[in-house]
Amino acid sequence: MAGVVGNQELRPVVFALRTLAVATCYYAAGRLGLLCRLTVEGAVFTPVYPSTGVALACLLVLGLGCWPGITLGAFFLVLSVGSPGPDAVGILVGQTAGPVCAYLTLRRVGFRTDLSRLRDGLALVFLGAFGAMLVSSTVGVVSLMLAGKLDPTHFWPTWLAWWVGDAMGVLIITPVLLVLFEARxxxxxxxxxxxxxxxxxxxxxxxxxxxxxxxxxxxxxxxxxxxxxxxxxxxxxxxxxxxxxxxxxxxxxxxxxxxxxxxxxxxxxxxxxxxxxxxxxxxxxxxxxxxxxxxxxxxxxxxxxxxxxxHLTAHDSPAGRAPPGAAEPPRERGTR
Known part of the structure; x- marks a missing residue:
């Protein structure tokens, strides 16, 4: 009973440490991605956004319960870029919902983290990267436009740059992290x-x-x-x-x-x-x-x-048989 109580007391501590670790990894990857930025139609974006790859890898390895760490890491990343406004809520929702949707979709199709099958690679490309990242890019860009920080005429170039950056993060970063996790x-x-x-x-x-x-x-x-x-x-x-x-x-x-x-x-x-x-x-x-x-x-x-x-040859070998030419034992005659 004492062991059970001790485990229950440790669960909040383990959850807090796991959330903090995921948030730290997400934030660090985001800061590295922001070192290389491009400006298209007045919008600044990262060609490869590593945080989405880190987020999906954490979900695949640790499970769905680590999503608060993704949200927390995204919040600190937004805070480091500038003072958050009303659009920050939409960005946080999008950056969390995209990897979560990718995780749920991949689990539904039987995805394996060792990527040992062609179907796993195809699932990661078309479901995890190209499909699920539509959520994060759409929610993020719409939030910027509703907050008045993005001209509607620049919606599609910004949306495309956001979507491709998130997708490249999944395609390039997630497999590398899964390989490191599976390495024995x-x-x-x-x-x-x-x-x-x-x-x-x-x-x-x-x-x-x-x-x-x-x-x-x-x-x-x-x-x-x-x-x-x-x-x-x-x-x-x-x-x-x-x-x-x-x-x-x-x-x-x-x-x-x-x-x-x-x-x-x-x-x-x-x-x-x-x-x-x-x-x-x-x-x-x-x-x-x-x-x-x-x-x-x-x-x-x-x-x-x-x-x-x-095994069959050993059973059928002539070891237990009489040698050829040997006299067979006499048979008993039946009586009437």
């Missing part, structure tokens, strides 16, 4: 050489592709394929995250592949690159992981079949 062991010592080679190539190739005036962003994709083939989701998503951050920095500074472009063109080019990068990394690694697990299942089935055949 580090690569073996024999594979560290290839890991270091991949890191070295990425450190040279990605900045060259994003900062070169030749617009050589396509050079990132062979690196992404290499990472997905050899290290599956962990390798491909970390490469995608590094490439996305590097490209976002180049876009905000207007250099490299984003030189001499209008703000709208910069936004479109950057988001098309980020979106195609995240989709390629996520779906390709999901297909490779699914095929890997299928091969393991086939190998296990073959081993079980071989063991069953050996």
């Amino acid at each position: 062991r580090l690569p073996s010592l024999s594979r560290w050489k290839e890991v270091l080679a991949l890191v070295a190539v990425a450190a040279v190739l990605v900045p060259l592709a994003t900062h070169s005036s030749l617009s050589a962003l396509f050079l990132v994709y062979p690196l992404l394929i290499w990472a997905a083939l050899r290290f599956r989701l962990a390798g491909s998503m970390l490469c995608a995250l590094f490439a996305s951050v590097t490209a976002t920095v180049a876009a905000t500074e207007g250099i490299g592949a984003f030189t001499r472009l209008s703000p709208v063109e910069v936004m479109v080019k950057l988001q098309l690159f980020n979106g195609s990068l995240a989709l390629t990394a996520l779906l390709l690694s999901a297909v490779i992981t699914e095929q890997y697990h299928t091969r393991l299942s086939v190998e296990e089935a073959c081993e079980e079949l071989a063991e069953a055949l050996e």
Whole structure:
């Protein structure tokens, strides 16, 4: 009985600590996202809003009960940007409702956090990112417009920038956090050489592709394929995250592949690159992981079949039979 009472007393403390931890992670991710901002039609937005990815990852790992931490983190983030007005309530509702809708939708379709199936990757892309983030962007932009902080003529560009930023946060940040949560062991010592080679190539190739005036962003994709083939989701998503951050920095500074472009063109080019990068990394690694697990299942089935055949052969072996040519024991005659 004392143990039960002790557990009940600890529940509020655990809930408070969990809420504070989620709020801290949300706020820190939001501040990092605000370091790279673009201005389109007078509206300031982040090309990749990491807080939505952090929020969805926390919901998938910790459960629906961590939503107050998301709201609290969003409140402190709004407070750090400027004095909150009536629109802050709508923004908080939207930034909480978007990840919650994504969580509920993904759970309903049987989403697995290890992203070991192609259907999990497709669900995260189309339901978690593109679908659920419509809620956060619509509620947030409508709140700004009702508060008089947004000209109605700028509604659609602002809404599009908000939606894409939230969706990119889910596509790029959530898989990385899920990979870190699901990680059980580090690569073996024999594979560290290839890991270091991949890191070295990425450190040279990605900045060259994003900062070169030749617009050589396509050079990132062979690196992404290499990472997905050899290290599956962990390798491909970390490469995608590094490439996305590097490209976002180049876009905000207007250099490299984003030189001499209008703000709208910069936004479109950057988001098309980020979106195609995240989709390629996520779906390709999901297909490779699914095929890997299928091969393991086939190998296990073959081993079980071989063991069953050996067992049957052992039972049918002539060890307990009389050798050929030996006389059979006489049979008893029946009596009338």
